[in-house]
Amino acid sequence: MKTPVTFVGALLLGVSLLAFRSDNPHEAEIKSWHQKRIESLKAEEGWLNLAGLFWLKEGENTIGGNEKNSIVFPAEHSDAFLGKVILKDGKVTFEAAPQAAVQLGEQAVANAELFPYQGKPTVLKHKTLRWFIIQRGDKFAIRLRDLEGTYVKAFKGIETFPITTDWKVKAKFIPTEGKKLTILDITGRSYEQASPGKFVFTIDGKEYSLESVGSKERPHFVFGDLTNKHDTYGGGRFLDAPAPDAEGYTYIDFNKAYNPPCAFTPYATCPLPTKENRLQVAIKAGEKYHGDH
Template sequence: MTVETEPTDRVAFAAEWEQWHAQKDEALAGPHGFLAITSLNWLDATPTRFPDAPGAWSSTPDGVLVELSEDEELAYEGRVLHGRHNFGVLAERVSLLPVAGDAVIEVAKRGGHDIVRPRHPENTLRLAFSGTPAYAPDPAWALTGRYVPFDTPRPTTVGAVVEGLEHVYDAVGTVEFEAGGAPYRLTAFDGHTPGGLLVLFTDATSGVTTYAANRSLSIAAPDADGTVLVDFNRATNLPCAYTDLATCPLPPAENRLPLAIEAGERTPTAPAGAAPRSVPAA
């Protein structure tokens, strides 16, 4: 049986969850959020033009280069760029965001490869978005867990939704919890907030009511004794659940849970007329 962290005011719990979920969807569908992406372009040494971005782009040992024609420009870090510009060698998972008119031209490195990924507010996928379906928030899925850190971070290679691509993350420890009377353990990576953790996982709902490839869960920094709140109500889809133009990581093998976590976000509803989303093999 799942165990609540403490007696919970269900009305307040649901209201807080609704606010969080609305903010999450708002960011996803923002003018330059993931739903605004119009193409995913892998750079090489040959300067190449793309129909949804100004300039000819290439990847060189000295960094990502763009060559703008006389009638093209980009705005970046308070400057207007003309002609040839070197964005430098990018670190993994870094994104630069130069602006072209009402669009943002994301320049990034994913899986060791330089990419250009334009984001246009008028993208049909963004305009058609009507929100992410989710299970009703249930305090019974807000579980008390325990964080067990590794002595040193362990570089961990995981697959990606893009065939042949791999990501390497530092696993910092494991999160242990109990559900249905059984113990479970998840490998955790560094999170997006100081001391926070990030878990990628699948479960028995994956491919049934939730997106098949992955979901993610952010966990706040552990207490001094390692106690953490594992609130599966806040299990979210990664961008790849909405668009094939993402490079999301897959969970490590040990994070494929056998139980059905009927909490958090469900499989997004595709806009009318949209092609089915692709799902990578496990």
């Protein structure tokens, strides 16, 4: 008789757990979102495997694991001489060294045009290394990935604040067509970016606002708050929101505030919050940070 009782008890426990989950759809949503966020960081195109950011000089830039190269790749994962990256008048090409095992896709490559490109960057491969070209202002750099890099191996997850609907706030979209924000990045470089509008909301009865970049349909925020340098990353955090409805309203869920790439690697070039996006309130929601602020 004990076996049926135990079985019924287990069923009741399962029903109870399912009921708990269904009663907390917001918590389930945030946990699912955060799990996908972790998976994206670990992916081949994620931020954890960044292993170098090398600014190119005009002309030839030799690459490889040997210190005689003008750009030195991790020696444990690179042959001594891989070839040269050539910057000329805003165009970047690659010429492989003799016998160098460099691939474009799954094919060995001797020459390749790296910049400009259409759509996604042109990525070259060698062993566990991947690299492509980025442009920042009038400067060009090699962004290097190492699929077995230090930051991939050291990653232990991301601590977060407790999930609560208190930090899911209704916001009103106010369009600012034609406005451009002057963005300063962590390297000290500045650039302009179009802002479709700002979003106004209240926290504890006080009004705040955030300037968005991206588009009205996919607003993105770089913001700071009073938790920075204490519980969260010193350079601020990122946040995305759904498009506003026909009346101009949406919900900003600070439980989905996430650390910028610079919290995980020194090889990223992250934007910093504008003065208007430095909120004078402690946003105790979303991802925390306990590294070197």
